[in-house]
């Protein structure tokens with residue numbers, strides 16, 4: 001969808017997005033992940049035709065979005081996190097009818113399109129209520145409904161669940177997943193690792209405007225140098241557990257401990273290329289190391305593939321500008 005995208009700002013030519021290429025396939029969720037200022041929103045805004053690239057190409061459903069922004073815009077839906085862009089004194093339905101007009105949907109199609117997206121976003125029952133009286137969750141669903149009006153093949157979602165209550169965010173996530181399952185391509189930015197892990201088929205990690213690694217969670221973890229992680233807790237008296245375990249385990253693992261309540265939570269990050277054959281082999285090595293520091297194998301020991309959050313934190317230093 002984009003190739004060689006470049007965007008600079010200001011007289012000194014600050015490079016916000018640098019030679020960025022990515023594609024979003026139908027039915028796929030492609031997530032952009034990166035620290036503040038990495039260039040995610042700038043990328044989304046260029047894809048949405050809100051910002052012209054300094055150089056590079058953008059194609060939306062085959063349309064050259066730089067040359068034909070209006071045609072491209074008709075083929076994409078955009079949701080910006082925390083955006084206000086609805087009329088608070090108008091009902092949800094009237095808001096959507098207005099946006100349908102703006103999109104040029106004809107009179108016959110527009111009623112039907114509005115009813116369809118209201119239904120789809122679970123807003124049919126509150127369609128006549130004023131948008132100003134909506135909760136954040138309902139508003140975000142209204143934004144999604146607006147983005148879906150022309151049945152676009154591509155959705156651009158910039159932080160779509162930021163600021164939503166923990167019980168509302170999963171509803172929005174479910175809707176995003178359903179849209180992708182129905183064939184919509186989704187470009188998603190999010191600071192929530194569990195959200196990206198849950199939704200994304202492909203993750204592009206961006207640092208300083210460039211894609212650092214692209215792939216699945218395990219690809220990102222491998223790039224970060226982590227394979228599996230083991231986690232367990234120890235009683236308060238083991239204040240030096242990480243140091244002592246590190247001595248026993250050597251270079252094949254990094255051991256970190258932090259206090260949680262009145263105990264220590266210990267995490268062992270096994271190197272992506274460590275020599276252990278499988279999970280059980282690591283647990284055996286760990287049990288020996290734990291015995292050496294004078295404790296039995298904790299009952300809550302779990303060894304599993306590294307999570308996205310663990311992988312991302314291991315990468316964080318390499319992503320800064």
Ligand SMILES: Nc1ncnc2c1ncn2[C@@H]1O[C@H](COP(=O)(O)OP(=O)(O)OP(=O)(O)O)[C@@H](O)[C@H]1O
Nearest residue numbers: 009010015016034035036037038039040041042043
């Ligand atoms: N209009 C602008 N003028 C000047 N600099 C800008 C402009 N828009 C963005 N930038 C700069 O470009 C860089 C990328 O910003 P962008 O908003 O794309 O980052 P981001 O990855 O979305 O960050 P966040 O996670 O904080 O939303 C930042 O250093 C930002 O200050």
